[in-house]
Amino acid sequence: MKQKARNPHNLPTKVCPVCEREFTWRKKWEKNWESVIYCSKKCSSNK
Numbered sequence: 001m002k003q004k005a006r007n008p009h010n011l012p013t014k015v016c017p018v019c020e021r022e023f024t025w026r027k028k029w030e031k032n033w034e035s036v037i038y039c040s041k042k043c044s045s046n047k
Helices: 041-045
Strands: 013-015 022-024
Touching: none
Parallel strands: none
Antiparallel strands: 013 022
């Protein structure tokens, strides 16, 4: 069983479908958080 990552600021999180890691909301995604799917450009290119 995977241990859930600690989120010290209580920010929203999502799970990347490519690497299956949990990633946290970032300020640069503020306007399009709903459309963010991948945690990085690398995962986005490895769809």
